[in-house]
Amino acid sequence: MRYVSTRGGAPELDFEGVLLAGLARDGGLYVPESWPRLTADDLRGFGGLPYADVAARVMRPFVGDCLPPAEFEALVAESYAGFDHAAVAPMAQLGSNEWLLELFHGPTLAFKDFALQLLGRLFDRVLARRGERVTVVGATSGDTGSAAIEACRGREAVDIFILHPKGRVSEVQRRQMTTVDAANVHNIAIDGTFDDCQDLVKAMFNDGAFRDSMRLSAVNSINWARIMAQTVYYVTAAVALGAPDRRIAFSVPTGNFGDVFAGYAAARMGLPVAKLIVATNANDILDRFFETGEMTARPVVPTLSPAMDIQVSSNFERLLFDMHGRDGRKVSQAMTAFRESGAMTAPAEAMEDARALFASARLDDDGIRAEIADTLSATGHVVDPHTATALHAGRVRRGDPATPLVCLATAHPAKFPDAVEQATGRRPALPERLATLMELPERMTGLPNDLAAVQDHLRARSRVGVGA
Numbered sequence: 001m002r003y004v005s006t007r008g009g010a011p012e013l014d015f016e017g018v019l020l021a022g023l024a025r026d027g028g029l030y031v032p033e034s035w036p037r038l039t040a041d042d043l044r045g046f047g048g049l050p051y052a053d054v055a056a057r058v059m060r061p062f063v064g065d066c067l068p069p070a071e072f073e074a075l076v077a078e079s080y081a082g083f084d085h086a087a088v089a090p091m092a093q094l095g096s097n098e099w100l101l102e103l104f105h106g107p108t109l110a111f112k113d114f115a116l117q118l119l120g121r122l123f124d125r126v127l128a129r130r131g132e133r134v135t136v137v138g139a140t141s142g143d144t145g146s147a148a149i150e151a152c153r154g155r156e157a158v159d160i161f162i163l164h165p166k167g168r169v170s171e172v173q174r175r176q177m178t179t180v181d182a183a184n185v186h187n188i189a190i191d192g193t194f195d196d197c198q199d200l201v202k203a204m205f206n207d208g209a210f211r212d213s214m215r216l217s218a219v220n221s222i223n224w225a226r227i228m229a230q231t232v233y234y235v236t237a238a239v240a241l242g243a244p245d246r247r248i249a250f251s252v253p254t255g256n257f258g259d260v261f262a263g264y265a266a267a268r269m270g271l272p273v274a275k276l277i278v279a280t281n282a283n284d285i286l287d288r289f290f291e292t293g294e295m296t297a298r299p300v301v302p303t304l305s306p307a308m309d310i311q312v313s314s315n316f317e318r319l320l321f322d323m324h325g326r327d328g329r330k331v332s333q334a335m336t337a338f339r340e341s342g343a344m345t346a347p348a349e350a351m352e353d354a355r356a357l358f359a360s361a362r363l364d365d366d367g368i369r370a371e372i373a374d375t376l377s378a379t380g381h382v383v384d385p386h387t388a389t390a391l392h393a394g395r396v397r398r399g400d401p402a403t404p405l406v407c408l409a410t411a412h413p414a415k416f417p418d419a420v421e422q423a424t425g426r427r428p429a430l431p432e433r434l435a436t437l438m439e440l441p442e443r444m445t446g447l448p449n450d451l452a453a454v455q456d457h458l459r460a461r462s463r464v465g466v467g468a
């Protein structure tokens with residue numbers, strides 16, 4: 001499989017290349033040059049298989065010959081062996097034809113473990129073979145950080161630096177990052193928003209000399225391997241509910257557009273997806289986009305669902321690439337215009353196509369509290385604030401009630417105890433594996449929202465920087 005940049009100005013790479021590169025050199029994102037096909041027989045064959053077996057088969061065409069099949073299968077099996085549910089991504093029925101896809105049974109209790117447990121292992125394997133090291137840099141508004149750190153901790157070939165917006169991630173989420181006791185793990189609290197953190201990471205990648213000397217690499221949702229890994233649970237959920245013979249709708253709590261783009265990728269591969277419902281919180285740029293066809297940025301407001309407190313969703317560019325007929329020049333122009341004016345308009349015909357698959361809805365904090373409370377009283381399930389947006393969006397946009405609706409539960413409610421307590425009057429208990437979290441000492445460095453300060457910090461601490 002070859003990969004091309006969404007901006008058309010970077011070299012084509014193979015899987016190993018995009019795994020290590022993250023962002024493309026022209027500022028674009030890598031996408032497969034064509035979509036592999038899942039046939040109806042493939043889908044039927046997945047019925048009843050263990051999650052890891054389906055995962056290896058769905059991902060195989062994306063990996064190509066970068067790893068021998070048996071080695072790849074072993075890595076995949078190992079990646080999901082640490083999940084605390086035999087089904088890995090089990091479903092719970094909430095109501096008539098309505099399901100919760102529980103993506104929080106991994107080591108950090110959020111869906112990002114699905115991609116990052118695999119990514120950490122792929123990195124280590126590929127780098128060891130090449131005798132190389134990398135510096136992983138990432139920005140997090142919550143779950144990416146802990147999931148990435150958990151995936152990279154103690155790995156010989158990797159130093160990891162995670163930027164989070166100071167005071168804007170929940171205490172549990174912060175502690176999941178800062179209490180990890182490993183010399184290769186570096187937490188940075190930035191005086192700013194998540195978008196500031198993301199801009200700093202992008203700026204480091206766009207500084208060619210810095211990028212090369214530090215051998216920068218990304219685990220943010222811009223890394224193609226993450227999207228690839230996330231397509232799998234759309235497939236297992238759809239197959240469990242009757243694919244290929246039935247179409248399935250998915251409602252997805254959305255921030256950087258990585259998770260819902262994985263659903264789009266699954267649809268392009270042939271999964272019978274009836275609808276992809278983009279659920280947003282009060283930061284509703286995507287909801288406004290699907291409504292009006294125009295993307296206009298507004299300042300980010302903090303909400304009860306911080307992993308979705310994003311205005312400019314980096315993975316959206318991958319959809320934009322298809323909406324512009326896979327013409328990198330047009331994407332590049334649109335992104336430049338967006339950066340300069342804060343607005344962009346999608347081509348009208350492409351918007352019509354997009355609306356045939358995508359729908360959207362927003363839910364503000366009052367709505368989130370009400371949704372958590374209503375879900376508990378109606379179903380007995382306690383859901384986290386991100387999941388609440390998907391339940392609401394699914395209900396108002398699902399369309400035909402005969403179509404099964406799968407709402408993605410992206411985090412365990414115990415990761416957001418304050419919000420859940422506000423809504424229900426009950427504080428969810430931390431699962432066993434995180435029992436000591438609130439007592440362990442924290443390690444982090446506070447830095448201003450300043451590129452030079454962050455770069456100096458990395459230079460001083462990365463083992464790559466020292467050796468270069």
Ligand SMILES: *Cc1c(COP(=O)(O)O)cnc(C)c1O
Nearest residue numbers: 143255256257258259307410411
């Ligand atoms: C990251 C995250 C999201 C948003 O996912 P994207 O892929 O960024 O759209 C939603 N919910 C939770 C709990 C998350 O951690």
